Amino acid sequence: MPAEIRKIITVVEETHIEGERGVTPPARRAAAVAVIRNPFAGRYEEDLSALIEIGESLGHVLAQRAVAALGIAGADVESFGKAAAVGADGELEHAAAILHPKLGAPFRKVLGKGAALIPSSKKRGGLGVALDIPLGHKDAAFVRSHFDGMEVRVADAPRAHEIVVALAISATGRPHPRIGGLQKTQIIGEDGLR
Amino acid sequence: MHEIVLRKTAVIIEDIFHEGGPAAATPLLRGAICAVIKNPFAGAYVEDILAFMDDLKPLGHTMAARLVEALGGDPSRIEGFGKGAIVGEAGELEHGALWHVPGGYAMRESLGDAKAIVASTKKVGGPGARLDVPITHINASYVRSHFDSFEIGIPDAPRAHEMLVALVMTTGPRIHARVGGLAAADIKGNDGLR
Numbered sequence: 259m260p261a262e263i264r265k266i267i268t269v270v271e272e273t274h275i276e277g278e279r280g281v282t283p284p285a286r287r288a289a290a291v292a293v294i295r296n297p298f299a300g301r302y303e304e305d306l307s308a309l310i311e312i313g314e315s316l317g318h319v320l321a322q323r324a325v326a327a328l329g330i331a332g333a334d335v336e337s338f339g340k341a342a343a344v345g346a347d348g349e350l351e352h353a354a355a356i357l358h359p360k361l362g363a364p365f366r367k368v369l370g371k372g373a374a375l376i377p378s379s380k381k382r383g384g385l386g387v388a389l390d391i392p393l394g395h396k397d398a399a400f401v402r403s404h405f406d407g408m409e410v411r412v413a414d415a416p417r418a419h420e421i422v423v424a425l426a427i428s429a430t431g432r433p434h435p436r437i438g439g440l441q442k443t444q445i446i447g448e449d450g451l452r
Numbered sequence: 453m454h455e456i457v458l459r460k461t462a463v464i465i466e467d468i469f470h471e472g473g474p475a476a477a478t479p480l481l482r483g484a485i486c487a488v489i490k491n492p493f494a495g496a497y498v499e500d501i502l503a504f505m506d507d508l509k510p511l512g513h514t515m516a517a518r519l520v521e522a523l524g525g526d527p528s529r530i531e532g533f534g535k536g537a538i539v540g541e542a543g544e545l546e547h548g549a550l551w552h553v554p555g556g557y558a559m560r561e562s563l564g565d566a567k568a569i570v571a572s573t574k575k576v577g578g579p580g581a582r583l584d585v586p587i588t589h590i591n592a593s594y595v596r597s598h599f600d601s602f603e604i605g606i607p608d609a610p611r612a613h614e615m616l617v618a619l620v621m622t623t624g625p626r627i628h629a630r631v632g633g634l635a636a637a638d639i640k641g642n643d644g645l646r
Contacts, residue, residue: 266467270522271606275459284460327465327522388607413582413603 259308261315262295264420268327269410276433287337287428289391289410290323292316299347299419309355313423317361320425321368330429333370336442337404337428339393340365341379345416353380356423365425372396373450386413391426397447402439403431454507457490459614461515462606463522473628481529481623484585484604485519486616487511494542494613501546505553508617512558515619520562523621527563531636532598532622535559536585537574540610548574551617559619566590567644580607585620589636594646596633597625 273285294316297308325332340361342353357378366372377392377399388411395401408426416422431442446452468480489511493501520527535555537548556570571586571593582605589595602620610616625636640646 263469264471265469268463268465270463271460272462273460275457327463386603409607 259297259311261292261312264293264295266323267291267412268323270327271408273433279434281433285430285433286328287393287408287426288324288328289408289424289426290320290327291410291412291422291424292320293412293415294421294423296345296348296352296419296421298349298352299345306351306355309352310359313356314360314364316356316423318364318368320423321365324425324427325368328427328429332368334429335369335427336395336430337393337406338365338369338372338396339377339391339408339426341389341391341424343380343387343389343416343422344382345420346382346384346418348382348421350380350382352421356421369396369427373447374399375450383416385415385417386411387416389422389424391424393426393428395442395445397450398440398445399451400440401431401442401445402437403435403442404428406432454492454504456507456511458511459488459490460606460609461488462486463518464604465522468627471627476627478624480627481523482600482602482620483519483523484602484618484620485515485522486604486606486618487515488606488609488614488616491540491543491547491613491615493544493547494540501550504550508550508554509558512554513562516558516562519619519621523623529623530563530621531590531624532587532600533559533563533566533590534571534585534587534602534620536572536583536604536618536620538577538581538583538610538616539574540612540614541576541578542612543576543615545574545576547615555617555619563590567641568593569644577610579609579611581605581610583618585618587620587622589639591641591644592634592639592646593644594634595636595639596631597629597636598622600626
């Protein structure tokens with residue numbers, strides 16, 4: 259079943275100053291968000307495979323949108339994250355079906371690599387609900403400079419029978435990272451952790 | 453002359469395919485660009501603030517050009533526009549009014565000879581404040597199909613001593629416009645109204 263997409267939103271943020279100090283080059287990150295119809299809103303459905311397939315297609319579409327919005331090569335993306343908000347008549351498990359089984363592989367393919375677990379969050383909410391998409395380094399989850407989050411919201415979604423699905427990527431870590439930990443220059447990149 | 457101190461920008465693009473009705477042959481694009489700048493007048497009453505309008509002009513031009521680019525790069529596709537400002541709590545509503553001339557002038561210039569007044573709104577608000585920016589047709593304010601609005605905002609802006617200025621553009625009428633009134637095809641285009 260293809261996703262019935264009502265709208266797609268992209269957001270690109272550039273931070274030029276943080277803590278009264280210039281960020282050179284500016285820290286840049288993007289989110290791509292789809293508002294889709296939830297085929298299982300309002301009833302209990304045991305078999306969620308339709309949503310799992312939708313997750314796979316959105317992993318590809320939204321990753322491409324986000325990378326295009328940022329205007330860089332997929333391989334130059336340093337961190338990633340994903341999130342979903344289910345409308346009032348859906349289940350948290352519907353978000354899980356989209357996000358977890360199959361979305362990651364096409365997302366990673368667009369980025370060229372991505373050994374790390376994709377950090378995620380999910381919730382149920384009404385129109386305009388804020389999603390805080392967690393961000394982490396795509397090749398090594400322990401890179402402390404890249405622990406981050408990006409808030410996105412869509413003013414008119416999710417309606418009760420909809421789901422908002424969001425991917426976030428960043429070309430950089432936080433501006434002015436200085437709390438130590440594993441550095442990106444020390445990444446081995448095999449186990450997804452370090 | 454006051455320097456424009458830019459902390460961050462955000463570009464938000466929506467691709468709207470439908471809103472419950474038949475999917476449009478060409479999706480409607482709506483976009484906003486927000487810039488978060490230092491408010492040079494925050495924290496005290498300053499009588500003479502007019503010169504800051506000239507200081508803001510280059511920012512207006514840069515923002516208008518970036519937004520046209522993010523909406524596909526063809527200025528002739530832009531049919532609706534609007535602008536807005538959110539002033540941080542140490543500032544005054546009047547500081548937001550400084551955006552009228554540089555924002556409107558820049559957008560009009562980037563779109564050729566747009567004739568209509570640029571619809572606008574403004575408020576004083578804290579970080580994460582949302583603003584519903586009104587949208588009207590670029591050549592005739594009475595075109596009913598193009599009355600629209602776009603909610604903007606940035607989670608961490610404006611701080612007390614900042615202001616957020618925004619431009620909004622759309623590529624067409626509301627996705628299922630059907631409430632009559634002056635149609636875009638019937639614009640006379642002499643007075644900016646009809």
